[in-house]
Amino acid sequence: MKRTVIVGDVHGCREELEQLLAAVSLDATDSLVFVGDLVARGPDSQGVLELAIRYRAKSVMGNHERHLLEVFDAERRRGKSVDLSPGYRKLFEELKAEHWAYLQAMPVYLDLPQHQAVVVHAGLQPDVPIAQQDPWVLTHIRSIEEGRASAHLGECSWATRYTGPPHVIFGHSAQRGLQLLEHATGLDTGCVYGKQLTALLLEAEQRVPPVAERLPALVSVNARSVHHRHRGS
Numbered sequence: 001m002k003r004t005v006i007v008g009d010v011h012g013c014r015e016e017l018e019q020l021l022a023a024v025s026l027d028a029t030d031s032l033v034f035v036g037d038l039v040a041r042g043p044d045s046q047g048v049l050e051l052a053i054r055y056r057a058k059s060v061m062g063n064h065e066r067h068l069l070e071v072f073d074a075e076r077r078r079g080k081s082v083d084l085s086p087g088y089r090k091l092f093e094e095l096k097a098e099h100w101a102y103l104q105a106m107p108v109y110l111d112l113p114q115h116q117a118v119v120v121h122a123g124l125q126p127d128v129p130i131a132q133q134d135p136w137v138l139t140h141i142r143s144i145e146e147g148r149a150s151a152h153l154g155e156c157s158w159a160t161r162y163t164g165p166p167h168v169i170f171g172h173s174a175q176r177g178l179q180l181l182e183h184a185t186g187l188d189t190g191c192v193y194g195k196q197l198t199a200l201l202l203e204a205e206q207r208v209p210p211v212a213e214r215l216p217a218l219v220s221v222n223a224r225s226v227h228h229r230h231r232g233s
Contacts, residue, residue, distance in 0.1 A: 003201055003203055005024055005199050005201055006035065006202070009191070011039070011227070012043055013048070013227060016191050018051070020220075035187055037064050039103075040088065045091055049103075060109055060110050060121050061135075061139055062121040062171070108133075112202075120169075122138060122170060134149075137149045142154070143155070167184065169187065178198065198220040199220075202217065
């Protein structure tokens with residue numbers, strides 16, 4: 001029976017992703033989905049993208065993919081130079097045509113109607129229908145501050161204000177770690193920072209289980225090392 005396997009922020013951690021896919025016994029009947037930020041900060045972003053392409057995985061756009069695409073548009077299409085960190089510049093120059101095509105095809109949200117769920121990278125403004133959400137919010141939000149979406153790690157996570165439906169599955173907030181709420185599940189467990197890479201497994205037509213029953217639907221593997229010291233998003 002076909003499962004949906006939804007994986008948290010990978011950030012170039014190809015070896016951990018391979019280990020996680022083996023742990024969940026991913027096969028050809030499964031649907032593989034990523035919450036974005038497949039790339040940057042970790043050791044092998046190209047390898048992660050190649051795995052995603054090989055498995056015909058779907059992924060929403062993360063803030064790091066969004067940034068890469070903005071640089072691509074500026075430099076490759078409009079001829080404008082962009083100031084990038086050495087690591088980001090190396091990644092930008094090494095990506096191949098098939099990698100860019102995969103990034104450019106990423107939506108900012110992905111409906112999973114069979115699970116009565118939606119996948120986004122960062123989250124959403126709780127009182128706005130998903131089709132009307134600002135793409136920046138979907139790729140950057142962490143908190144609600146004075147009623148507005150904020151990328152900062154404020155006291156009030158957007159997910160605590162969200163009342164559904166649908167159930168939102170997201171990443172982007174490694175500092176908060178695994179987030180299990182009634183109407184939202186946060187899967188960024190900080191693999192690139194030396195913690196874990198986590199997947200949510202849903203059987204065919206299964207809704208996301210209630211909070212008290214959700215842990216058995218999660219599979220995690222430990223990071224092999226600290227690939228990046230946390231300094232931001």
